[in-house]
Amino acid sequence: MKHHGHPYSIRLALHSLFEHPTPTLTQRRAFHDYFVTHLPSSSLSPDKAGQHPNPSSATSKAPTKPTAPARDTTIVRIPLKSAHHHFGASTSRGSRPYNEDTFQAGTIELPAFALPRPKNLTRSPTSGAISDIRAANSESGDPQVFYFGVFDGHGGQECSEFLRERLHGYVEEAGVLFGMESSLRKRKDGEEGGSGEGGVMGEMDAEDLQKSLVGEWKETVGGYFKRFRPEWFPAVARRRSIDEGGSEGEVDNSSVQTVLSYAFLKADLDFTKAQASKHTETASDGKITPTTSLDDPVLSDRPLGENDLLFDDSRPASQNLSHRLPARGASPNLATPIGGPKRFKGGSTASIALISTPTPTPFWNPASPSTLIVAHVGDTRILLCRTSDGKAVPLTTDHHPSAPIEATRLRRYAATFVTDSFGEERVLGLANTRAFGDIASKRIGVSAEPQLTLTQLAPAEHSFLVLISDGVSGHLSDQEVVDVVKEAKTPEMAAKELVKFAVDVKSEDADNATALVVRLGGWERRSEGGGGSIGTKEQRVWRLNDAMDPRRGRQ
Incomplete structure (x- = not known):
């Protein structure tokens, strides 16, 4: 039996899986705020x-x-947020009444995706046996994968808090669903890449998962998503990818890029469904009354039937209940709505960085190579500092209407692009063309399809990694950001200095500001390349003095 051209059994199985996770899935979802x-x-x-x-x-x-x-x-076990010499985080609400920024840091249960290092063969002095000591085993069989994320909410905290508490769970679940293979283990035939078992979905392979999710977006929202073809969904986009050492025409439906794309889009779909299916009117006696207004574009389009999963009160969307991660101290069976009890029309940006190493040596060791992948939506930003010359290396691009690729993508569906008083282009009042939430703008293409960047980090090639919200990047250039970090003694001090500088420069008009600084192998050499922080020192001092000048606000 098929439903709207897609296997109905897929939808039922996914519905059952996310509402009643199997023991295997629950065991694999093991996010920790510490490292071992x-x-x-x-x-x-x-x-x-x-x-x-x-x-x-x-x-x-x-x-x-x-x-x-x-x-x-x-x-x-060392709490990552307390390891101030390896990681630092700071956040401030600035001059705003609320802080809508959130962040997360820890380790996740995901197969290694690091580039395997060359074989290191050793001979036993007693038996003479030759062994390869290249990889190390943890509980999952691979070295830990580190996870860092910064989320900038708009219109409220509901969406950014949802991402802080749940997005890493979606990444881990997607890895299990797709049967993501480790890059460090060996297949039975002796080749590198691990032995994937096709995930926990049985006969539902990776192609079915991709097509099913895209079909749900098409049916639930319509508009832009009627022709939606995610870049990293080979089964949908029909793209040809050539893996390293592979032949032309091979596609990897369980790559880390596909896993991250699926996790972002699935989390956004769950959040969108949860908000669209909520009741928004409460009577004086406390009873909830359904909203009949069709002012909401998602509901007014009504791409689904009257008795479907999204709108039928007798069959509420399972994603509307936070069954995965109950509140601390609450009963595991306690179900609360995603994004609070009322419909939330705001959204959030998201930028996450995952670091995987081929050995148990941590990525901040000067002799350790590692692989970094960044998934990005919106205008939060991730930067690297190159050790050799001290230059900032941006890993993300702001998803604004002024970006040519975003303008081309949206002009077919967006009615107008408006320039505000600051000279910035907006679409339907939004500064970001990609974001989680923003359910009123989904039909014109404001999606959470992530921009993905994979970087191989050679030993000590980079000094540190920085994740910042637009409350910092909006007032400092990329080079100024890395130069501020160079002057600090620890990543914790660097994060505090970044946020303090951004808030002080804007003073009474300061936005929410968040900064995460992650130590890499070249940390001790961060002041060597390019003359350290001298390049932007004079400019930063002048800007700070100007902001502190009491005559600044006078006419």
Whole structure:
């Protein structure tokens, strides 16, 4: 049986999966706000050299030899947000009444996508056996994948808080659904790339998942999404991709790019459905009355039937309930609406960075290579600082109507582009052409399809990674941002200085400002290339003094 041209069984299976996750899926969704490392046991307790290993024989008169210092290691969990020498975060509401910015940092349960390093063969001195010590095993079999994200809400905090608490869960679930393969494990035939089992959907392969999600967007919203072909959905876009070492014509339906695209679009679809299906009128007696107005473009278009999943009160959208991550201290069965009890018409930007290493050595080690992938929607920004010359390397592009690629994409559906008093183009009052939420603008193409950038980081090639909201990037150039970080002693101090500078420069008109600074292998050499922070020092000092001048506001 098919529904609107797509397998109806796919929709039912996905509905059941997200409402009642299988044990395998629940176990794999293991986001942590800490990272695991190994420390020498001697660093955790005083050295016991010279003591006899058996306390009962301490009274024996027989002479004993001092034992060698212990060389074993102990697994330690270190909260990432408290590791101030490796990570720093700071946020401020500026002069606004509320802070709509949020951020997240931790490790996620996702197969490694790092570029495998060359084989390192060693011979056992006793048996003579040759082994490859290239990869390390964690609970999942791969080194940890680090996750950093910054989210800038508009119209309220509901959407940015949803992304902070739930987006990493969508990424982990998508990895399981698509059967994402590890880049570090070996297939049965001996080739690199891991052994994917096709995910937890059984006969529903990756192509079905892609087509089903795009079909839901087409049926739920219509408009722009009637011809929607996500760039990283090979089954829908019918793009040809050539993997490294592969032949022309091969496509990877379970790549990290496809997983991230699916996670972003699925999270946005769930949020959109949840808001569109909410009641917005409450009677004086406390009873909720359905809204009959058709002012909402999503509801007025009515691309679905009267008794479908989205609009039928007897069959509420399962995504409208926060069954995945209940509030801390609440009952696991307690269901609360996504985005609060009332319909939320605002939205949020999102920029996340995932770092994967091919060895257990952390990515901030100067000798460790790593792979960085960035998924970006909106005008939050992610930058790298290159160690050799100290230059800022932008990994994202602001999704504004003035961007040629975004203007071309939307002009077919948007009625007008308006320039505001600051000279910035807007579409339907929105500054961002890609965002989560903003349900009233979905039909013209304001989607959460992410811009993806994959970067291979050589050992110590870059000094640090910076994630910032537009409250910082709107007042500092990319080079000024990295130069401020260079002057700080730790990533924590750098994040605080970035936010403080952005707020001080705008003073009474300061926007919400958030900054995350992540230490990379070249951190200790951050002031070497390009003369350190001297390039923009004079300009930053002048701007700060001008902002602090009490005569500035006088006419």
